[in-house]
Amino acid sequence: xxxxxxxxxxxxxxxxxxxxxxxxxxxxxxxxxxxxxxxxxxxxxxxxxxxxxxxxxxxxxxxxxxxxxxxxxxxxxxxxxxxxxxxxxxxxxxxxxxxxxxxxxxxxxxxxxxxxxxxxxxxxxxxxxxxxxxxxxxxxxxxxxxxxxxxxxxxxxxxxxxxxxxxxxxxxxxxxxxxxxxxxxxxxxxxxxxxxxxxxxxxxxxxxxxxxxxxxxxxxxxxxxxxxxxxxxxxxxxxxxxxxxxxxxxxxxxxxxxxxxxxxxxxxxxxxxxxxxxxxxxxxxxxxxxxxxxxxxxxxxxxxxxxxxxxxxxxxxxxxxxxxxxx
Amino acid sequence: xxxxxxxxxxxxxxxxxxxxxxxxxxxxxxxxxxxxxxxxxxxxxxxxxxxxxxxxxxxxxxxxxxxxxxxxxxxxxxxxxxxxxxxxxxxxxxxxxxxxxxxxxxxxxxxxxxxxxxxxxxxxxxxxxxxxxxxxxxx
Numbered sequence: 001x002x003x004x005x006x007x008x009x010x011x012x013x014x015x016x017x018x019x020x021x022x023x024x025x026x027x028x029x030x031x032x033x034x035x036x037x038x039x040x041x042x043x044x045x046x047x048x049x050x051x052x053x054x055x056x057x058x059x060x061x062x063x064x065x066x067x068x069x070x071x072x073x074x075x076x077x078x079x080x081x082x083x084x085x086x087x088x089x090x091x092x093x094x095x096x097x098x099x100x101x102x103x104x105x106x107x108x109x110x111x112x113x114x115x116x117x118x119x120x121x122x123x124x125x126x127x128x129x130x131x132x133x134x135x136x137x138x139x140x141x142x143x144x145x146x147x148x149x150x151x152x153x154x155x156x157x158x159x160x161x162x163x164x165x166x167x168x169x170x171x172x173x174x175x176x177x178x179x180x181x182x183x184x185x186x187x188x189x190x191x192x193x194x195x196x197x198x199x200x201x202x203x204x205x206x207x208x209x210x211x212x213x214x215x216x217x218x219x220x221x222x223x224x225x226x227x228x229x230x231x232x233x234x235x236x237x238x239x240x241x242x243x244x245x246x247x248x249x250x251x252x253x254x255x256x257x258x259x260x261x262x263x264x265x266x267x268x269x270x271x272x273x274x275x276x277x278x279x280x281x282x283x284x285x286x287x288x289x290x291x292x293x294x295x296x297x298x299x300x301x302x303x304x305x306x307x308x309x310x311x312x313x314x315x316x317x318x319x320x321x322x323x324x325x326x327x
Numbered sequence: 328x329x330x331x332x333x334x335x336x337x338x339x340x341x342x343x344x345x346x347x348x349x350x351x352x353x354x355x356x357x358x359x360x361x362x363x364x365x366x367x368x369x370x371x372x373x374x375x376x377x378x379x380x381x382x383x384x385x386x387x388x389x390x391x392x393x394x395x396x397x398x399x400x401x402x403x404x405x406x407x408x409x410x411x412x413x414x415x416x417x418x419x420x421x422x423x424x425x426x427x428x429x430x431x432x433x434x435x436x437x438x439x440x441x442x443x444x445x446x447x448x449x450x451x452x453x454x455x456x457x458x459x460x461x462x463x464x465x466x
Contacts, residue, residue: 119355119445121431124454126465131455133352133447195353197445 008072008085008268010300013163020159020168021069027062027152027171031055031178034145041134041141050109057102058178061095061171068167072267085303086226088267092167093222099174100215103208106181110204119197122189135189142189145182149175161234164268164301166225169234170218177211228264231301242270242299249295255279255287260313263302271304278309352447356411359390359449367392370404372418379417379438386415386456405430408443415453416441422466435463 009017035055068091076083122135153175160169184203191199221237231240243263250259257279263272274295278284288307295305354360367387371380387394397404397413405426407413420439422432431442431450434457442450458465 119443121444121450122352122447123431123433124451126458131459133451135352135447192445192447193352195355195357195448197355 009163013300016159016162017069020156020163020165021066023152023155023159024062024065024069024168024171027175028059028066030148030152031059031062037141037144041137053105054102054181057098057105058174060098061091061167061174064091064094065165065167065171067091068267082266082271085266085269088165088167089222089225089265092170092218092267093226095167095170095174096215096218096222099170099177099211100219102174102177103211103213103215106204106208107212110201110208113201114198114205117197118201120192120200122192133193135193138189139186142182142186146179146186149179149182153179157235164234166218166222166234170222173214173218177207177214180207180210183207225265231263231265231270240270240301242302245298246274246295246305249291249298250274250276253287253291258313263305266303268301269303270299270301272302273306273308275308275310275313277311277313284309350448352451354446354448356443356446358411358414358443358446359452362387362392362414362449363390365392366395367415368395368397368413370397370399370407370413370416370418372399372401372404372416374419375417376419376438379440382438382440382457382461383415383417385461386453389456389460390452405441408441411443411446414443414449433457433465435466438463439466 035052038051038055068087071084071087074080074084122133122138124131125134125137126132127137153172156168156172156175160166160172181204184207185200188200188203191203217237221232225232230243232238233240240263243261246261246263247259250256250261255278256276258277259274261272261274263270276288276291278287288309292305292307295307296302367383367390369383369387384394397407399407401416401418404413404416404418408416408430416430417440420432420434420441422434422439424432424439424441426432426441430444431446432439433442433450433454434440440453440457442453454465457463
């Protein structure tokens with residue numbers, strides 16, 4: 001039996017994987033520092049508790065990324081013969097659930113504020129002998145919540161695509177949720193200053209809908225990934241081109257009468273199997289081994305592909321078949 | 328990079344908007360306008376601190392308003408404060424009163440005042456008076 005490829009990423013992607021880890025460490029320390037600033041500026045208020053809760057939940061994708069990135073490099077062993085690749089899918093599930101929860105929480109929290117017509121009180125504070133409106137201080141503090149999160153999120157997206165890391169991608173979306181929430185809060189405080197009591201809550205409701213949308217889309221995809229759905233791209237959720245490429249190769253081979261494949265996603269990588277009905281049995285073992293190698297060359301993400309020669313193929317569970325039906 | 332630029336423009340607008348405003352923050356219900364040169368309605372319970380009465384009187388004076396006293400139970404007056412029917416509440420209050428999320432509380436160790444929720448111009452004016460003019464220490 002061939003062993004699964006033991007490395008997670010090919011050499012040319014190792015630098016990117018390292019960069020992603022660095023970005024995630026940076027994210028964790030950044031989120032801790034924003035939590036501290038929130039604590040220092042907002043005092044012991046209800047809105048501070050909400051902000052704390054959000055900060056804590058928004059740590060989920062980056063922390064789960066760091067844990068997963070330690071585990072994936074472990075070799076397959078007797079207990080886990082397929083290796084540890086799936087931890088990435090599990091991390092993705094946890095992260096997208098966190099994103100979805102933040103959106104739902106924000107929606108109900110700010111929706112209730114609107115319904116109850118809560119008028120937000122923002123007092124004053126003395127700094128360096130000057131009495132200023134606390135709202136200004138809150139705005140400055142929340143500016144810190146926008147720009148770094150925006151930059152971090154943007155840096156993660158190309159890496160997530162290259163590394164096929166949906167968890168990293170959902171963390172980029174979490175950063176987006178963070179900076180949009182902070183921006184909405186800034187606009188809200190400014191609005192409150194103009195005497196528009198509902199500005200804060202209304203801005204948060206609008207933002208929360210966007211977060212719920214992102215969260216739900218990814219939560220759905222992460223569950224599908226764990227259910228061995230056909231591999232989908234990190235962004236846009238399209239079927240990975242490797243499916244067509246494998247089928248192309250199988251069709252081209254003269255000695256194959258009929259073929260069928262099924263591929264699934266396990267975190268960063270794909271595994272799967274193919275069944276071929278050979279026209280003749282001559283050199284069959286050599287042909288299968290050559291063909292397996294050729295298919296493995298297609299994409300670094302395809303870690304383990306097994307080809308089996310069979311007498312007949314029934315049409316159930318065939319990736320190509322179900323795709324054709326869907327059009 | 329375009330996104331970053333639009334961000335800086337938003338920030339620029341924010342600061343331009345804020346620096347151009349004299350009466351900022353404002354009251355959603357216009358309490359401070361209602362009081363200035365007119366009348367300050369002060370809710371008062373039987374267990375208020377005598378010094379609080381002095382503060383309320385001199386605050387009214389500072390905005391050129393007369394004081395109208397409204398006696399009642401704390402519960403009753405808190406409801407009125409929430410509905411903006413009174414402007415200030417004098418009672419035996421503490422910073423962790425069960426009403427703290429529904430009204431505005433401000434004061435020092437000895438004296439705590441309650442003001443209507445979200446009337447930030449009035450609160451700002453009152454805090455300015457309390458801490459700057461009277462020199463009390465903010466808790």
